[in-house]
Amino acid sequence: MNNTLxxxxxxxxxxxxxxxxxxxxxxxxxxxxxxxxxxxxxxxLGLVGESGCGKTTxxxxxxxxxxxxxxxxxxxxxxxxxxxxxxxxxxxxxxQIIFQDPYASLxxxxxxxxxxxxxxxxxxxxxSSRKKLERVKELMNIVELRETYMRRxxxxxxxxxxxxxxxxxxxxxxxxxxxxxxPVSALDVSIQSQILNLLNxxxxxxxxxxxxxxxxxxxxxxxxxRICVMFLGKIVELGTTKEIFKHQLHPYTKFLLSALxxxxxxxxxxxxxxxxxxxxxxxxxxxxxxxxxxxxxAKNRCKKEEPKLVKYGDHLVACHFxxx
Numbered sequence: 001m002n003n004t005l006x007x008x009x010x011x012x013x014x015x016x017x018x019x020x021x022x023x024x025x026x027x028x029x030x031x032x033x034x035x036x037x038x039x040x041x042x043x044x045l046g047l048v049g050e051s052g053c054g055k056t057t058x059x060x061x062x063x064x065x066x067x068x069x070x071x072x073x074x075x076x077x078x079x080x081x082x083x084x085x086x087x088x089x090x091x092x093x094x095x096q097i098i099f100q101d102p103y104a105s106l107x108x109x110x111x112x113x114x115x116x117x118x119x120x121x122x123x124x125x126x127x128s129s130r131k132k133l134e135r136v137k138e139l140m141n142i143v144e145l146r147e148t149y150m151r152r153x154x155x156x157x158x159x160x161x162x163x164x165x166x167x168x169x170x171x172x173x174x175x176x177x178x179x180x181x182x183p184v185s186a187l188d189v190s191i192q193s194q195i196l197n198l199l200n201x202x203x204x205x206x207x208x209x210x211x212x213x214x215x216x217x218x219x220x221x222x223x224x225x226r227i228c229v230m231f232l233g234k235i236v237e238l239g240t241t242k243e244i245f246k247h248q249l250h251p252y253t254k255f256l257l258s259a260l261x262x263x264x265x266x267x268x269x270x271x272x273x274x275x276x277x278x279x280x281x282x283x284x285x286x287x288x289x290x291x292x293x294x295x296x297x298a299k300n301r302c303k304k305e306e307p308k309l310v311k312y313g314d315h316l317v318a319c320h321f322x323x324x
Contacts (some may be wrong), residue, residue, distance in 0.1 A: 004039070009034045011032055017283060044055055056280075098179070102183050113133070140168060167202070178208055226240050229256070232290045233282065289306060
């Protein structure tokens with residue numbers, strides 16, 4: 001039985017940069033470059049990398065909020081970029097997104113009941129207002145918000161409560177797959193844990209599949225089954241959460257983990273691996289391995305030949321010298 005829900009094949013996305021006062025030539029931002037991975041049913045795939053690496057762009061491509069430059073995304077064996085408008089409309093019920101900023105993602109002029117019921121109205125799910133209202137109450141209970149909050153506006157809520165409203169909206173159409181685009185990065189640490197626990201609970205009870213995007217590896221570790229590490233538009237390592245934290249193979253992954261704060265005060269003064277070297281530009285991509293300008297282990301081959309994502313044990317890694 002096929003357990004794959006989402007399959008990404010050779011996905012690329014370039015953004016055009018118009019000529020300006022500093023450059024007379026038009027260029028392209030290589031936001032996503034030849035990305036391949038699969039997401040299995042009822043799992044959470046964590047997508048991690050530093051700001052600007054293309055995580056959010058990739059997440060929006062996967063649910064076709066952006067059109068690709070090249071490549072394919074399959075949802076239940078259907079290429080979403082070849083669907084007709086009515087087919088795509090039906091697919092929207094199965095694929096949803098939780099946005100990063102709970103302050104910007106909610107319309108300040110709409111009451112909570114209208115925000116949560118908007119997907120139901122758009123897709124004509126209920127014929128009566130009473131049934132729609134019952135569904136809104138049900139969703140508010142699911143995300144642990146009081147029904148009496150329905151007639152309030154977003155500015156009357158805390159950040160964590162607003163994100164719960166966003167989650168309720170994403171759940172309104174009973175989706176199978178949700179892209180979580182840094183859903184806790186704008187929240188306090190104590191509230192982050194509450195939202196992560198809620199997402200875990202919802203996954204168990206509603207059989208959800210997540211693509212969870214974050215720059216914070218400690219958050220990714222808490223919620224993900226597998227981790228996909230992204231650098232400058234490309235996947236450089238992919239493996240189970242346990243293996244990535246226990247035995248990371250790509251130098252970039254090692255640097256990311258080295259930067260994590262540790263709760264043990266006796267280890268806070270440990271030596272950390274600090275990234276040095278020139279930060280590459282997504283417009284002028286370095287030749288060969290994209291990480292070689294910052295990698296302390298880079299050799300001549302790294303400057304000339306781009307490594308492929310190949311299997312080493314339980315990992316997929318893009319590095320020429322992973323075994324050295």
